[in-house]
Amino acid sequence: MTTTVPHRATTERDRAVPAGGPGPDRAAPVGPGPERAVPVGGPELREFMRNWATGVAVVTSRAAGHPVGCTVNAFTSVSLRPPLLLVSLARTSRTLAAITAEGGFAVNLLGRRQRALADRFATGVVEDRFAGVAYRVLDGMPLLDGAMAAAVCAVTQLIAAADHVLVLGTPYWCEATGDADPAVFLGGRYRTVSPA
Template sequence: MTARAEPALTGADFRAFMRTWPTGIAVVTSTAGQEPVGCTVNAFTSISLRPPLLMISLAQRSSTLAAIRRRESFGVNVLGFAHRRLATRFATGGDRFADVPWGTQLGIPVLDAATAAAVCDVRQVVEVADHVLVFGSPCWCAQRDEDDPLVFFDSTHRQLG
């Protein structure tokens, strides 16, 4: 193995690189006891069609992750551009569900404003660096076609098109 002459890549360098990759925005939800919990993510992807399998990535210190580990199920709420304020709300502290309309599917909170939503059972959890990859098997999903997608690009919420 040869030594590298250039300095190591910093977190700020990597963040600047990732700002060039547009992603969707979703709110991941679960319950802690009887209370709904949730957080905004942009690390969410499909993994397999047979069987249906998706993956989310959450920070190790996430209270939503702690609830998902206890409950062994979670929801993914895909947001449209019209509901970009929910992305900000669920990315910050405080009572994220205050005055936010939501219901439940299979005991998991689902946001009324979601363009699409899925409820998943945890299939596998993999710890990687300061994050945890959670693989889920969807057991319920629904979608609406009326919202323009919300895109996160260059640290800003954008509208597609």
């Protein structure tokens, strides 16, 4: 079941700590925050995030029986008990619309040799992204051939967050090739991972 949680301001009631204090299912109180009240601008935040190395993934689903997908680097695991993954997508994303309609999605973790594929799904014409791309289908979800690892998820929750939506999903199938040579994005370009 998909649940949409609307974005709203935090109230004093939200900040109250239940009897017994915060726990696994209870939020800790939210403090007043730093003294600087004005948030940084988008360009400042973008420059800050350029210093954070991320993996690269293509999130896929289907729309009207056709595969859709887009490149993301805002992807992470949330929990192991229960297993839960999260991907952040723009509200205007066609892939998000497909995921919402289908109630499912796949995450394809790309290897270093798939950088062209990452660019294609990031900037290519939406309708042409799968043209000539080898993939297989599992429960309707497209899995890209050659991906370093992949998972298929059922949507658990959608959370509105500013101009994006956080998609939480429960993975019910996943596999990894064992080829740990990931595509890594840092400073606005792809990098190579070197052994420590």
